[in-house]
Amino acid sequence: MRVLLTGGMGFIGSHTAVVLLEAGHEVVLYDNLSNSDAAVVDRITEIAGRRPVFIEGDIRDENLLVETLSSRAIEAVIHFAGLKAVGESVEKPLDYYDNNLAGSISLFKAMRSCGVKKLIFSSSSTVYGEPAQLPLTESCPTRKATNPYGRTKLQIEEMLSDLAVADPSLSIVCLRYFNPIGAHPSGLIGEDPNGIPNNLLPYVARVASGRLPELHVYGNDYATPDGTGVRDYIHVMDLAEGHAKALEYASHSRGWTAVNLGCGRGYSVLEVIHAFEKASGRKIPYRLEPRRNGDIAANWCDPSLAARLLGWKASRNIDDMCRDAWNFECRQSARQSHSETSCCK
Numbered sequence: 001m002r003v004l005l006t007g008g009m010g011f012i013g014s015h016t017a018v019v020l021l022e023a024g025h026e027v028v029l030y031d032n033l034s035n036s037d038a039a040v041v042d043r044i045t046e047i048a049g050r051r052p053v054f055i056e057g058d059i060r061d062e063n064l065l066v067e068t069l070s071s072r073a074i075e076a077v078i079h080f081a082g083l084k085a086v087g088e089s090v091e092k093p094l095d096y097y098d099n100n101l102a103g104s105i106s107l108f109k110a111m112r113s114c115g116v117k118k119l120i121f122s123s124s125s126t127v128y129g130e131p132a133q134l135p136l137t138e139s140c141p142t143r144k145a146t147n148p149y150g151r152t153k154l155q156i157e158e159m160l161s162d163l164a165v166a167d168p169s170l171s172i173v174c175l176r177y178f179n180p181i182g183a184h185p186s187g188l189i190g191e192d193p194n195g196i197p198n199n200l201l202p203y204v205a206r207v208a209s210g211r212l213p214e215l216h217v218y219g220n221d222y223a224t225p226d227g228t229g230v231r232d233y234i235h236v237m238d239l240a241e242g243h244a245k246a247l248e249y250a251s252h253s254r255g256w257t258a259v260n261l262g263c264g265r266g267y268s269v270l271e272v273i274h275a276f277e278k279a280s281g282r283k284i285p286y287r288l289e290p291r292r293n294g295d296i297a298a299n300w301c302d303p304s305l306a307a308r309l310l311g312w313k314a315s316r317n318i319d320d321m322c323r324d325a326w327n328f329e330c331r332q333s334a335r336q337s338h339s340e341t342s343c344c345k
């Protein structure tokens with residue numbers, strides 16, 4: 001299939017591009033590079049052995065999208081592009097509504113103009129808010145999010161559901177990711193946020209390699225087995241494979257569907273630290289801190305709908321996730337210091 005990946009140069013998009021290229025799809029990456037590096041396209045090519053097309057562009061540029069969709073005869077879109085930092089979304093809500101919401105509207109209009117009917121959307125477990133029950137199934141209520149980032153995800157899901165009612169020939173799958181971590185086993189692509197990471201795994205990796213001095217563990221008084229927050233971590237390669245399955249599903253289905261992508265079990269912050277220590281052979285110094293605003297105690301999903309509908313199930317465990325995140329951290333810190341040898345050895 002000829003597939004356009006908005007935000008395809010980012011963390012999840014680049015891994016998905018590799019999986020799709022390896023499966024024989026024609027891949028066009030459309031990205032404004034606001035949170036990614038132009039070198040990623042070479043790394044994807046090195047891994048997959050085939051070069052995707054890269055178009056530098058913004059999803060708010062409807063004309064460029066129309067031109068790209070039509071000239072490349074695109075059959076399906078996977079929509080990753082968006083801003084994703086929760087704290088920043090509270091400080092700059094207009095940027096989030098403009099980029100994520102207005103950007104999505106521009107994309108959906110361009111798809112309509114060009115008759116592109118298949119869409120996979122990057123949603124998030126954040127749409128469930130504070131879980132009413134665990135594990136979370138897709139029939140659990142979605143709730144008012146605690147921040148503008150989360151609200152854009154829910155609003156885009158709702159907009160897509162309305163579009164599917166208005167045009168029954170559309171095929172739309174909203175993938176609700178739980179906590180994607182890890183990296184491609186080559187260490188060529190992974191997650192390396194600018195500045196101080198907000199998310200647990202990139203932070204832990206930088207402490208292990210010595211790029212940061214210690215981890216802050218936000219809260220040890222939650223009603224969880226060891227008091228720290230519990231999440232459903234999922235290897236980014238499993239997630240990428242889930243997109244390939246969702247694309248197959250979208251090619252023969254109609255309507256709007258939301259599907260959880262997670263492993264179906266939770267790990268606490270302390271369990272993640274121990275798994276990373278095992279993978280890296282490094283001690284991770286940490287300090288207990290008060291809870292972080294907006295955090296929930298625990299969430300994990302029931303991934304059985306993904307198994308039934310998409311024929312997908314995560315196959316990599318927390319040790320695989322930490323091993324691959326560590327391998328990427330070692331290679332990335334070596335690349336950034338332009339040294340032949342990694343600080344991790």
Ligand code: NAD
Pocket residue numbers: 006007008009010011012013030031032033034035036057058059060079080081082083084099103122123124125177178179180
């Ligand atoms: P990322 O920041 O690594 O990738 C997003 C990509 O989109 C970047 O390459 C960025 O340059 C691009 N982009 C942003 N705004 C754009 C615009 N206006 N036009 C064109 N390109 C634009 O993020 P990611 O972790 O790969 O996340 C991908 C998607 O999945 C996002 O929509 C995110 O909200 C969603 N998501 C991520 C997580 C997570 O933990 N990583 C969890 C749930 C959902």
Ligand code: UD1
Pocket residue numbers: 084086087124125126150179198199200201203215216217218219228229230231269292293294295296
């Ligand atoms: C966060 C976002 C979520 C978003 C997801 C992916 C918040 C409140 N939620 O999820 O909306 O979809 O990222 O971008 O930001 N932790 C520490 N120390 C750290 C970092 C995290 O102890 O330095 C803990 C957190 O308290 C949490 C767990 O680690 O218990 C996971 O945190 P994180 O990786 O930020 O993901 P979420 O909060 O689940």
